[in-house]
Amino acid sequence: MYMVRHVRCLLLKSFRVKDLSVLKRSLNSSETATALRPFYFAVHPDLFGRHPKERSVNEHSLKILHEYVAELKTQQSYSTKPIDVIFYIRDPNNKKSFKDIKISLQSPDIRKTVSTILQACGLPLDYINTVPVQQKSSFQQRTKQGVKWYTFYDGDLGSRSEAKYKAPAERTLRKWLEENYDRVKRYQEASLETQIEIDSLCEKIVRRVGVESVRWENIWGNRHYIACLRTFNQLSEGQPERMRNTLQDRTLVFGNETGVNLHGEIVLGSEDVVTEWINLLKSVHAYDPMIERLPLMEKELSGLLNNMQIMRRQKREFVMAQNYEVLLNKMLNSLRRCQQLVVRGLGDQDLSHLNLVVECESGPLALSNCGQFLIPASIPGTIMLQFIVENIDRAATFIIDAKLHTFYMDQVLNQCNDVLNVSCIQRDDAITPQQMTTCCQRLLDNRHIINNLLQGSRLKVSTYYTVMKDGEITIPWNWI
Structure with a gap:
């Protein structure tokens, strides 16, 4: 008996000393994106529009950093080599000047890499410290909840009894x-x-x-x-x-x-x-001059709004060219009539990092989740200008957020295509990159229990469950 206890103690001691890293859970894509969010808002090139040197350095360093993190996230840490990157950030004591920060990346652990990046820029580790090192599986969590007790009244005896009932099964x-x-x-x-x-x-x-x-x-x-x-x-x-x-x-x-x-x-x-x-x-060839005019009209509209980029949303196949030309004309005429207000409202700000979509004839002013100004053509120029001025900072925040989450979404989608038994996976327009990242990360974490049910399927992430007639599977992004 003593020998058995002695061997157990030695094994436990060996496990604690040598294999403690096994307990460490790597940050997933969604957690990495959230942890690095303050860093992106400090160094993103879009925030250095009037400083070409700093913008160029940060753009190049971000590209290198993306590649490094991507290798860690795809578990290719054996191939990652230590690198040094330089970023410019605004001096906290003088907002008009910059200081360069050198970050040395040499850890194969994504958690430690993210901590190194944040510490180098003097940013807090509040969020990353809240992410548990070890995570219980959803099965363990559900098992720990146990069986619920329900009180009911006995119909014959009129007395109160307690019985053990299982809660209704969730739709997993x-x-x-x-x-x-x-x-x-x-x-x-x-x-x-x-x-x-x-x-x-x-x-x-x-x-x-x-x-x-x-x-x-x-x-x-x-x-x-x-x-x-x-x-x-x-x-x-x-x-x-x-x-x-x-x-x-x-x-x-x-x-x-x-x-x-x-x-x-x-x-x-x-x-x-x-x-x-x-x-x-x-009559197809009669439309060619109109198609050639559209970019010129968009360029003029951009110039009236301090170089704001005029975007065409990807899912706009049903907006016909002649209708779009009418919308652009209306907006141009509206802004031409109030250019003095534009100059006073926007000043000499360079808004080339912001996006505007000529959305429709009439409707509400809106700012999309990816930072695009969605402007109806019939809105008066004064109201349009006021909305833009009030939401410039908010739009820039949304754009950087969208780029950050899109990067990690693309990473986790590549992992899904490699690991899951699906022929393809796509997202509905209503689903944000952040929601898609969260959903796909959970699919990867639970692949051992769902992979056999997805063999060769086409998977779409939306807000509901359904099976299309061609066999495409649609699931909600926040499935359980």
């Missing part, structure tokens, strides 16, 4: 995947032949008429897409040369309405008759 991701596994596989197999026909028809159209690409941007499913492709394929067979002259090197989109969108893409409405398609295709 694993349980939902198990319930829908057969349906997902059935939909995937059924859509396989459909996808093969879609790919074949798209290849024929690309070869015959010389379009750069063919895309489906519609709320309807693949069966409607196939119907559109078949109709267009038959149409192009009758006059291939004329079609080629019209569509050479352009993008063909099947959407909700027919026209040329603000990106210059040819959009054919899935519910429109072929005659409307033909009428558009006959």
Whole structure:
């Protein structure tokens, strides 16, 4: 017995001394982004617009730092070499001057690396100290809660009794995947032949008429897409040369309405008759001068707002070029009438780090999560200017936040594609990069219990559960 106790003590002592690092939990992507947030607000190049030297140094150092952190996050610490990076930060005693900070990165541990970065810049470690070194699994946490006791009244005896009841089972991701596994596989197999026909028809159209690409941007499913492709394929067979002259090197989109969108893409409405398609295709070249004018109008609008960048949101395929030109004209005329107010309100500030989107004809003024000013064209210039002036600092904060979280989102997405048994993973427009990072990190942490249920699936992160007819799985970002 003494020998057994002695061996146990030796093993425990050995474990505590030599393997303490096993207990250390590395920061995940979401935690790393949150911990480094103060650092980004101190050194981000966007905050050094009028200081090209400091901006250039910080931009180059951030790139190196990103690569270093990326290697640590992908668990390639064996290949990371010690590096020194220099950043400029504002002198706390004199806001108009800068001081250079040299940061030596040589630890293979992401937690220690983040601490080194923050300490070098004199930034607090409050958040990183709150992140536990060891984390219990969600299963352990649920088990620790145990069984809940419920009080009820006995109907026959009229006396109060206590009985042991299990709480209602929560709708977990694993349980939902198990319930829908057969349906997902059935939909995937059924859509396989459909996808093969879609790919074949798209290849024929690309070869015959010389379009750069063919895309489906519609709320309807693949069966409607196939119907559109078949109709267009038959149409192009009758006059291939004329079609080629019209569509050479352009993008063909099947959407909700027919026209040329603000990106210059040819959009054919899935519910429109072929005659409307033909009428558009006959007049495509008439839209070319308009498409060329749009960047010039955006440049003029940018100049009126101290070089603020005029952005076109990616998911704007259904905004047609002629409608967008009208919106730009309205906003230009509104700002031209109050340029003296613009000069007084914005002064000589360089706003090239901020973004503005001409959103629609009418609606509320808004600032998106990624820092874009969403401005309706009919808003008076004075009100637009007041909103911009009041939200300049807030917009800059949102932009830096979005860039930081997008970087870590891309990292964790790459890990998901490598580790999870999914064919692809994407996010809904309503999901922020931070939410996507949190969701994907938890998918990675729980891969051992869900990977077998995701085999070959296409996964989309949104705010709800559903299975699409083509077998795509949609899950909420905050699943349990």
